[in-house]
Structures are given as structure tokens and as C-alpha cells.
Amino acid sequence: xxxxxxxxxxxxxxxxxxxxxxxxxxxxxxxxxxxxxxxxxxxxxxxxxxxxxxxxxxxxxxxxxxxxxxxxxxxxxxxxxxxxxxxxxxxxxxxxxxxxxxxxxxxxxxxxxxxxxxxxxxxxxxxxxxxxxxxxxxxxxxxxxxxxxxxxxxxxxxxxxxxxxxxxxxxxxxxxxxxxxxxxxxxxxxxxxxxxxxxxxxxxxxxxxxxxxxxxxxxxxxxxxxxxxxxxxxxxxxxxxxxxxxxxxxxxxxxxxxxxxxxxxxxxxxxxxxxxxxxxxxxxxxxxxxxxxxxxxxxxxxxxxxxxxxxxxxxxxxxxxxxxxxxxxxxxxxxxxxxxxxxxxxxxxxxxxxxxxxxxxxxxxxxxxxxxxxxxxxxxxxxxxxxxxxxxxxxxxxxxxxxxxxxxxxxxxxxxxxxxxxxxxxxxxxxxxxxxxxxxxxxxxxxxxxxxxxxxxxxxxxxxxxxxxxxxxxxxxxxxxxxxxxxxxxxxxxxxxxxxxxxxxxxxxxx
Amino acid sequence: xxxxxxxxxxxxxxxxxxxxxxxxxxxxxxxxxxxxxxxxxxxxxxxxxxxxxxxxxxxxxxxxxxxxxxxxxxxxxxxxxxxxxxxxxxxxxxxxxxxxxxxxxxxxxxxxxxxxxxxxxxxxxxxxxxxxxxxxxxxxxxxxxxxxxxxxxxxxxxxxxxxxxxxxxxxxxxxxxxxxxxxxxxxxxxxxxxxxxxxxxxxxxxxxxxxxxxxxxxxxxxxxxxxxxxxxxxxxxxxxxxxxxxxxxxxxxxxxxxxxxxxxxxxxxxxxxxxxxxxxxxxxxxxxxxxxxxxxxxxxxxxxxxxxxxxxxxxxxxxxxxxxxxxxxxxxxxxxxxxxxxxxxxxxxxxxxxxxxxxxxxxxxxxxxxxxxxxxx
Numbered sequence: 077x078x079x080x081x082x083x084x085x086x087x088x089x090x091x092x093x094x095x096x097x098x099x100x101x102x103x104x105x106x107x108x109x110x111x112x113x114x115x116x117x118x119x120x121x122x123x124x125x126x127x128x129x130x131x132x133x134x135x136x137x138x139x140x141x142x143x144x145x146x147x148x149x150x151x152x153x154x155x156x157x158x159x160x161x162x163x164x165x166x167x168x169x170x171x172x173x174x175x176x177x178x179x180x181x182x183x184x185x186x187x188x189x190x191x192x193x194x195x196x197x198x199x200x201x202x203x204x205x206x207x208x209x210x211x212x213x214x215x216x217x218x219x220x221x222x223x224x225x226x227x228x229x230x231x232x233x234x235x236x237x238x239x240x241x242x243x244x245x246x247x248x249x250x251x252x253x254x255x256x257x258x259x260x261x262x263x264x265x266x267x268x269x270x271x272x273x274x275x276x277x278x279x280x281x282x283x284x285x286x287x288x289x290x291x292x293x294x295x296x297x298x299x300x301x302x303x304x305x306x307x308x309x310x311x312x313x314x315x316x317x318x319x320x321x322x323x324x325x326x327x328x329x330x331x332x333x334x335x336x337x338x339x340x341x342x343x344x345x346x347x348x349x350x351x352x353x354x355x356x357x358x359x360x361x362x363x364x365x366x367x368x369x370x371x372x373x374x375x376x377x378x379x380x381x382x383x384x385x386x387x388x389x390x391x392x393x394x395x396x397x398x399x400x401x402x403x404x405x406x407x408x409x410x411x412x413x414x415x416x417x418x419x420x421x422x423x424x425x426x427x428x429x430x431x432x433x434x435x436x437x438x439x440x441x442x443x444x445x446x447x448x449x450x451x452x453x454x455x456x457x458x459x460x461x462x463x464x465x466x467x468x469x470x471x472x473x474x475x476x477x478x479x480x481x482x483x484x485x486x487x488x489x490x491x492x493x494x495x496x497x498x499x500x501x502x503x504x505x506x507x508x509x510x511x512x513x514x515x516x517x518x519x520x521x522x523x524x525x526x527x528x529x530x531x532x533x534x535x536x537x538x539x540x541x542x543x544x545x546x547x548x549x550x551x552x553x554x555x556x557x558x559x560x561x562x563x564x565x566x567x568x569x570x571x572x573x574x575x576x577x578x579x580x581x582x583x584x585x586x587x
Numbered sequence: 588x589x590x591x592x593x594x595x596x597x598x599x600x601x602x603x604x605x606x607x608x609x610x611x612x613x614x615x616x617x618x619x620x621x622x623x624x625x626x627x628x629x630x631x632x633x634x635x636x637x638x639x640x641x642x643x644x645x646x647x648x649x650x651x652x653x654x655x656x657x658x659x660x661x662x663x664x665x666x667x668x669x670x671x672x673x674x675x676x677x678x679x680x681x682x683x684x685x686x687x688x689x690x691x692x693x694x695x696x697x698x699x700x701x702x703x704x705x706x707x708x709x710x711x712x713x714x715x716x717x718x719x720x721x722x723x724x725x726x727x728x729x730x731x732x733x734x735x736x737x738x739x740x741x742x743x744x745x746x747x748x749x750x751x752x753x754x755x756x757x758x759x760x761x762x763x764x765x766x767x768x769x770x771x772x773x774x775x776x777x778x779x780x781x782x783x784x785x786x787x788x789x790x791x792x793x794x795x796x797x798x799x800x801x802x803x804x805x806x807x808x809x810x811x812x813x814x815x816x817x818x819x820x821x822x823x824x825x826x827x828x829x830x831x832x833x834x835x836x837x838x839x840x841x842x843x844x845x846x847x848x849x850x851x852x853x854x855x856x857x858x859x860x861x862x863x864x865x866x867x868x869x870x871x872x873x874x875x876x877x878x879x880x881x882x883x884x885x886x887x888x889x890x891x892x893x894x895x896x897x898x899x900x901x902x903x904x905x906x907x908x909x910x911x912x913x914x915x916x917x918x919x920x921x922x923x924x925x926x927x928x929x930x931x932x933x934x935x936x937x938x939x940x941x942x943x944x945x946x947x948x949x950x951x952x953x954x955x956x957x958x959x960x961x962x963x964x
Contacts, residue, residue, distance in 0.1 A: 407834025
């Protein structure tokens with residue numbers, strides 16, 4: 077047994093009534109990669125925020141390298157040798173790599189001496205850990221994978237021996253993720269300790285030495301990775317057995333229900349985000365759009381659902397055109413049989429301050445069945461919400477509860493219930509399981525397959541490649557606003573990964 | 588984690604927290620009075636006595652309350668749509684034109700009960716049109732509503748200066764006001780309502796527009812929580828992105844919300860013009876439009892909160908006047924300080940005592956624990 081890098085003893089933290097961390101004990105051995113998994117809201121982020129000094133624990137001790145330390149703020153964490161790579165990078169976009177790395181560690185008022193020193197130190201770090209970065213490149217011009225590398229360098233520059241990575245692969249393509257894992261392996265070999273927070277079980281199995289599972293604010297188990305399995309970890313996370321494979325039969329595609337031709341969409345700055353995209357969706361099939369976040373998927377969804385005006389192109393719903401370049405009205409599209417589960421349920425799909433029942437009619441609120449004379453028929457609205465709550469097992473089953481107080485999975489079910497129960501012809505779904513716990517994922521996937529089997533045309537956009545592969549009957553890959561390839565779901569991850577990274581696509585487009 | 592504070596039971600949320608905030612505001616006001624060298628207890632006595640001591644005083648308090656209910660509702664309606672309407676002052680002022688035109692045209696031919704509905708329409712129409720312009724500029728041009736409504740207050744003031752000088756002032760008169768209305772332009776006092784409680788309204792201008800204010804408050808509740816328009820306004824107010832997703836016409840809702848807001852502000856003009864002075868005078872609004880912002884903040888933009896908040900400010904106005912009358916070393920400006928403190932603690936520092944109160948309340952009531960626990964999961 078090697079010595080411990082981190083030991084947490086009885087960490088406890090509440091926010092008001094929400095008990096985010098309960099009596100957490102954790103031992104992380106020096107020179108290992110230690111995974112921490114758990115569903116959303118299990119308390120992983122809170123625990124790491126305590127370790128990094130963003131929050132103070134109500135009770136409990138943090139022991140680093142055998143010494144009990146008091147981590148009041150991130151500076152104290154850095155002094156204790158802890159570095160953190162956040163899910164959303166904390167970089168100054170218009171600074172160079174070197175400037176970002178120095179930021180907060182300038183050492184004197186005159187920058188010159190510091191810059192020379194930092195440059196030398198950066199060289200050394202690059203060599204030692206094989207982390208190549210051009211120190212004079214401006215951050216906003218670098219790909220996400222490299223930006224993440226800068227974050228890691230930042231931590232190493234501050235002499236971190238313990239590195240915390242919070243969901244590091246969420247924004248990466250599969251090849252970039254592989255590269256990251258190689259870097260983490262290298263760091264481990266140099267004697268650094270890595271804490272990896274993720275909800276992706278495969279990553280845990282691939283690179284960690286040990287793994288701890290959190291559930292509802294408690295640390296429920298720690299396992300040696302090679303002695304455990306994905307199934308066991310999933311069960312520990314959820315607290316019951318979970319079906320990880322999606323069971324679905326053969327698709328029976330019929331007529332084309334939804335057709336996109338030469339669609340081009342620009343964002344508010346005039347940058348082309350969707351570039352000449354065309355595809356069809358038939359009744360009874362799920363078309364998945366894979367791609368790294370930010371390659372035009374969001375703009376595509378917004379344009380075809382009437383939220384964002386397209387530059388050019390035509391879209392046909394049930395054979396008749398949607399005025400996507402003019403005044404397409406989302407309310408009218410709903411009446412024509414287009415249902416849309418938006419990517420961002422917190423700001424778009426739901427009004428978090430509304431009661432559940434009020435969200436259950438969002439977009440359908442002009443339906444006469446919710447009206448009594450000039451007024452809204454609150455009883456009818458609540459009764460309707462109760463039916464959906466029962467059908468989708470939304471918990472707690474209270475139509476009058478404020479929507480913000482539902483968990484991510486239940487919030488998503490509120491949106492799905494609203495959009496699916498209308499019996500639409502075409503269903504557009506963005507990120508169906510983002511921020512949704514494992515138990516609800518299973519349920520949501522089943523419902524999507526059911527919609528397909530009922531003969532709906534389904535468009536699925538997700539940054540989770542596993543989800544795309546599990547659900548889709550055909551996969552389109554988007555890169556830099558264009559559809560760079562179409563594959564069947566049995567395509568290998570490597571093949572799709574290259575397409576997503578734009579490598580294969582360029583070749584294909586050239587042919 | 589996304590919910591930093593647990594939900595409190597309604598009595599604590601809407602009763603205890605405002606009361607604590609208010610108590611602290613008065614405590615600090617007391618300190619200010621002490622520093623000036625006067626007795627806070629005496630000041631408190633004059634405040635309460637001045638506001639509620641006699642039927643006449645209560646009449647004055649309720650007269651101010653009426654005014655503040657209208658302007659508070661105006662701000663609240665816009666709030667629900669995510670719009671910060673600072674222009675209640677100007678909208679009320681312009682609303683006066685509608686009242687004055689109605690009264691000057693018909694006060695000699697119609698009895699008050701026929702003229703009143705016309706005046707209500709006139710007040711609401713003029714206020715609504717004045718608010719429509721900033722609303723339209725916001726919806727179509729993206730001009731920020733806070734800036735434009737402030738500017739429209741100044742424009743309204745200048746316009747009224749001109750109109751009172753050149754249009755409304757009777758020939759040969761020296762003062763900037765319309766002629767005094769005849770009987771048809773004078774609203775009856777609510778002495779019968781006061782006499783139910785054995786009180787006499789005396790010289791206080793407590794009039795029937797108080798009842799109109801209560802009706803308006805109920806109307807606003809129905810509008811916001813029971814109509815499709817209110818639903819769309821609230822969606823827009825909480826999340827413009829969700830409103831777009833739901834197919835709600837952004838520009839249309841903004842303009843309509845501002846017009847309703849301006850209409851309510853305009854109706855405030857009925858109270859001083861037809862209920863007290865029986866003529867339109869220069870600067871009759873006297874800052875009530877701005878007090879409306881504080882009233883709406885304190886009343887949490889809910890009619891059930893706005894009425895008591897308006898009563899509180901009515902009391903501060905009436906009782907404050909009494910203090911400065913009885914205790915000369917406490918000037919009117921001191922009263923403004925007290926009102927400012929109330930606004931500070933009730934509005935801006937609303938959350939200051941919340942964590943402590945939450946902890947205490949929840950420690951005392953184990954039942955609420957389960958509710959919060961489910962949401963933490």
C-alpha cells in the first residue's frame with residue numbers, strides 16, 4: 077500500500093435543507109488515477125468544490141499528504157498542491173497560452189522577468205509530460221482539446237501534485253479524449269495523483285486504478301477498477317439494476333415525413349453555422365446527428381423548429397414547406413405535427429419558476445381545451461398535468477410544485493411528456509439525456525424507440541456518441557456546420573470519431 | 588445544489604420575512620431620529636397617530652394608499668413581463684389629460700357616475716398610449732425600456748408644462764391648472780364606508796377611486812394568473828428563450844404589457860384630479876409613480892402584497908407629514924430617509940435575513956423537512 081495523497085474524513089455539507097454531502101470518507105493513494113462517479117446531483121461537484129476551496133465543509137477534515145489542512149479558498153488549495161481543471165475552462169480567451177498560464181502567478185509588477193521564467197518553465201513541463209502547446213498562440217484560436225491542455229499546464233505550473241478533472245471529456249472528440257488519457261497516464265507515471273470526475277463508466281474502466289461511487293450525497297463504495305465491472309458500477313450509482321443496452325427492433329421506415337434541403341443558417345455575428353445541409357427523415361426511423369458540441373447542431377435544431385431564421389434552404393413537413401427563412405412560427409408548426417424537445421431545457425424547454433402544470437402546457441397554451449371562456453381553465457390544466465405525471469412517472473407527482481425543484485431527469489420527463497403526448501408526426505429531440513440520471517435515461521430511451529415504432533419520424537441530436545449509436549437507425553455526422561458523412565449505427569466508434577474530428581470528412585467531400 | 592435556500596412555508600415567506608425587514612428598517616430609522624436628538628418613541632407615536640389616530644387621518648392614509656395601489660400595480664404588471672417600467676410617473680401625469688378632458692367636456696352635463704367611466708377610460712387610454720411608445724421602441728428597436736421610460740418622464744413633464752400653460756389654463760388665471768370641475772367631475776367621498784366603522788372622514792379626500800383600485804388589483808390577479816395573455820407575459824418575463832420556443836410573439840407581448848402597465852399608472856390620476864382637487868394641477872403626481880416601484884418590489888408584484896405595501900407607504904406619507912408638523916427638527920427630508928430605509932430593507936436587502944430565518948423556521952417545523960429532501964435528491 078502506497079501512502080495517501082488525499083484523505084477526506086467525515087466531510088459534511090448542506091445548502092439550506094439540501095444535504096449535498098453526508099459524512100464522506102475517501103482515501104486516494106498517491107500516484108494513482110482515482111475515479112469518482114455518480115449521477116447528477118449525487119454531490120460529486122460539491123465535494124470537489126470543497127476540496128478546491130470554493131465551499132467550506134460544515135464538518136470534517138481534509139488531509140493532504142498526511143497533514144490536516146484548512147482549505148479556505150482556491151489559493152489555499154493551490155498552496156496545498158491541488159490543481160483543478162474545470163468542466164468549463166477558466167481561461168482568458170484573448171490572452172496567449174503563456175499569459176493565461178502566468179495569470180495570478182506573475183510574481184512581480186514588472187512582467188518581463190516573469191515571462192522569461194514562465195517560458196522556460198513551460199518548456200520544461202512540455203518536455204517532461206509531452207504536453208505540446210505553442211506558448212504564443214491565442215486561446216480562442218485553439219481547439220478545445222488544446223485549451224484543456226493549457227488548463228492542465230496551468231495547474232502543473234503552480235506545482236500541483238494532485239490534479240482534479242471535472243467531466244473532462246464532455247467537450248472532446250474521441251481522439252482528443254484518447255490523447256487526454258495518455259497525458260493522464262503520463263502524469264501518473266511521474267508520480268502525480270489524478271482525481272477524475274465523470275459519469276461515463278467506460279472512461280472509468282479504461283484509465284482509473286480505483287473508483288469511488290457517490291449516490292445522493294453519500295460515498296457508497298470504493299472499488300479497485302480491475303475487480304469491478306460497468307454493470308456493478310451502474311448498479312451502485314443508481315441503487316438498482318439498470319439496463320445499459322437499449323433494446324430495439326428493426327426499423328420499418330415508410331414515407332418521408334420531414335425533409336431538409338440545402339439549409340444554411342448564420343448566427344447573430346453572421347458566421348455560417350449550418351452550411352448547405354440536406355437530409356430526409358422517414359416515418360418510423362430515428363436519424364441521429366453526431367458531432368462535437370458547437371458544430372452547428374444547435375443552430376440546425378433552432379432553424380428547423382422555427383426559433384431561428386435560416387439564411388436559405390427549404391424544409392418540408394409532411395410534404396408542405398416551412399417558412400424557415402421567413403416567419404416560421406413555432407406555435408403553428410406544433411399544430412402541423414412537429415414536436416420539439418430543445419437541447420437546453422432549463423432556459424428554453426421549461427420556465428423553471430413555473431409550476432409543473434404551467435410547463436406542461438408551454439407552447440400548447442392556446443389549445444381551447446385549456447380555456448374556459450376568456451380565462452385559463454386551471455382545473456383542466458392541472459388534471460391534464462396529472463395524467464402526464466402518471467404516464468411518465470414524474471416525481472414528485474405534484475403538478476403544483478415549482479419546476480426548479482424537480483431533478484434533471486424529471487424535468488426532462490416533463491418536456492418529453494408534453495411533446496410526445498401530442499401525437500406529433502415529427503419529433504425533434506436535442507440532448508435527450510443531458511444532465512439526466514442513469515435510471516431516467518433508460519426510460520427516456522425506451523420512449524424514443526416507442527415513438528419510432530408508432531411510425532413517427534425522429535431526429536435525434538446528441539453529443540453522447542453512445543446514445544446516438546444505441547438509438548439511431550442512420551447516423552449523420554456534423555462537422556463545422558456540414559454533414560460530413562452518413563453511417564449506419566454499426567459503424568465503429570473510431571470511424572465516427574474521425575468524422576467528428578473532420579478528418580475523414582474532408583477526404584470524403586473532396587472525392 | 589441549484590437551490591441555495593430551501594422553500595419556506597407561505598406564512599414565513601410572505602409574512603415573517605417582510606415583517607423582519609420592516610422592523611429593521613424602523614429600528615434604524617429610530618437610530619437616525621435619535622442622532623438628530625429627538626425621541627424615536629415620540630416620532631413613532633406621531634407616525635402611527637398621524638396615520639390612524641382619527642377617521643380623518645385614516646382617510647388621508649387611504650387616499651395615498653389608493654394612489655400607490657395604482658402605480659404599484661402598473662410596475663408589477665410590467666415586471667411580470669420582464670420589463671422595468673420606471674415611467675409610471677410620466678404615464679400617470681399624461682393619464683391626467685384623459686381625466687381632465689373627460690371632466691372639462693362633460694362635468695356640466697353628466698352626473699359623476701356616468702362621467703366616472705368615461706374618465707377611467709380616458710385616464711387608462713392616455714397612460715397606455717404614453718407607455719406604448721417606449722414599449723414599441725423596446726420591442727422593435729431594442730431601446731432599453733429603463734432608459735426610454737425615464738426619458739419619457741421628462742418629456743411628459745415638459746409637455747404638461749406646455750399644455751397647462753397654453754391649453755388648459757383658463758384665460759386670466761395665474762396658476763397652472765385647469766378650471767375647477769362642476770359637480771359631475773367630483774367623485775363622492777367614502778364617508779359611508781368609514782361610518783360603518785364609526786369613523787368620520789372629515790376633510791380627507793378619501794373617495795370612490797379607492798374601490799376602483801381594489802377592483803383593479805383583483806383584475807391584475809386575474810390577468811396575470813388566469814388568462815392566456817398573463818401566462819404569455821410571465822413566460823416572457825421569466826425566459827424570453829422559452830417564450831420564443833413556445834411561439835409567443837415577443838414584440839406584441841411587450842407592447843401590450845407596457846400598455847396595460849401605462850393604463851394602470853394613468854388611472855392613478857383619477858384619485859387626485861377627480862377625488863381631491865377637482866382640477867388638474869401642475870405636478871399633481873408628486874412622485875407617486877416612483878413610490879409605485881417600491882410598492883411593487885415590496886409587494887412581490889402580487890396584488891395581495893401590493894395592497895398592504897401601498898397601505899404601508901400611505902401610512903409613511905400621512906404619518907410622516909404629521910411627524911414633521913409635530914416635531915420641527917425632523918424635516919420632510921427625514922421622512923424620505925425613513926421611506927428610503929424601508930425600500931432598502933424590503934427591496935434591495937430582501938435576502939439579508941433569509942438564511943437565518945430559513946434555518947430557524949425549518950428547525951422549528953420538522954414537517955417541511957420532507958418536502959425539501961425530495962428536491963435535493
